[in-house]
């Protein structure tokens with residue numbers, strides 16, 4: 001009965017997957033978010049806290065002892081890099097704790113749990129094993145979904161129009177406009193254009209813009225230098241360019257990027273995810289200013305359209321109506337704020353999710369928004385500023401200085417942030433936030449200082465609590 005039960009649980013949905021000959025259920029958890037959103041730290045801390053339980057009161061099965069054991073084992077996909085858990089943990093917990101290198105490409109880690117619910121039912125059923133396959137991948141890759149319905153000509157036009165509004169795009173724009181699309185392809189010319197375009201995307205990203213496609217131009221992995229990544233948008237030529245021209249070759253490479261890079265990722269990896277965490281550096285965008293917030297919310301909506309089932313797009317036609325069951329939208333690095341400001345951060349994150357959800361109906365997928373810190377680098381403290389008490393946080397900066405900081409205010413009403421940016425819009429988090437680059441705190445905070453994370457346990461409960 002136990003095995004049958006496991007089989008049923010495992011195959012009740014296409015792709016939910018059963019593990020090998022043992023027919024043990026598997027949950028595939030996708031972790032994504034734009035670069036520096038906090039994916040690497042999130043996964044490392046989640047796994048560490050599941051392996052070494054006792055700091056996750058909000059995860060019911062951990063708190064009541066239903067999780068009897070947890071261990072890492074070889075992942076099922078032999079050709080996907082393994083998430084380098086051990087090195088990342090060593091970076092965070094060594095004698096001189098430092099932040100690990102962030103996500104550059106897809107990776108995977110299998111954590112297995114032995115679970116026996118307490119009480120009569122648990123005793124009757126006996127212990128069972130559940131595998132969590134955690135898949136880490138850049139959110140930039142999800143933005144590429146928008147390319148799939150676009151021809152090279154349409155994509156070029158959209159990108160060039162967008163860049164024209166941004167002063168930092170001038171250098172690339174000059175090159176693109178002066179290129180003759182009908183001229184014979186010269187490889188060095190194609191490379192120069194692609195390099196200028198890539199440099200532009202990096203600059204745009206650094207300036208706080210989120211909408212930087214193609215995603216692999218920023219995070220190329222092993223594709224760096226390949227023809228599929230050596231193209232750039234060009235102004236549409238007036239006449240049909242001849243064979244062998246710069247335009248025709250750029251168009252061919254763009255199509256190759258879609259069919260050989262984007263499409264396989266969605267089919268082989270994205271389509272198999274059961275539950276998804278989307279991490280967002282909401283605080284960073286708020287601090288960067290209204291334009292960055294505006295851009296972040298557009299990108300979030302774009303990312304979340306990838307999870308919209310049932311729309312007649314190429315993805316649905318390939319993978320059918322299969323969909324993720326749960327999507328968690330988490331604002332990271334909440335330890336930059338005193339907890340008295342967390343409700344505001346969560347309200348903003350919820351408003352962002354609601355907006356994206358209104359545009360992309362997730363038809364049945366359960367969604368939630370939270371403010372979290374996978375690794376708490378601060379403790380709370382009240383400081384006096386001009387005679388006024390401020391709710392601050394104390395931590396050690398990357399340069400070793402230890403002090404208490406007040407990041408600045410968040411709006412009490414998310415609408416103050418999320419209505420489209422106006423001239424002279426109010427700025428938020430404009431006090432100490434800019435200098436609050438904390439080093440990771442040694443993992444054991446002193447008694448009374450709370451758990452070494454913020455709501456990581458709640459996040460885990462939402463993602464897998466129902467299956468434990």
Ligand code: GDP
Pocket residue numbers: 033034035036037038039040041042099100101102103332333334335336372373374375376377438
């Ligand atoms: P990724 O690019 O999405 O993998 O992002 P990382 O996990 O590498 O995180 C990027 C940076 O954000 C880290 O180097 C830290 O500086 C910061 N960070 C991530 N998580 C936390 C957190 O929980 N608290 C604090 N204070 N900083 C964090």
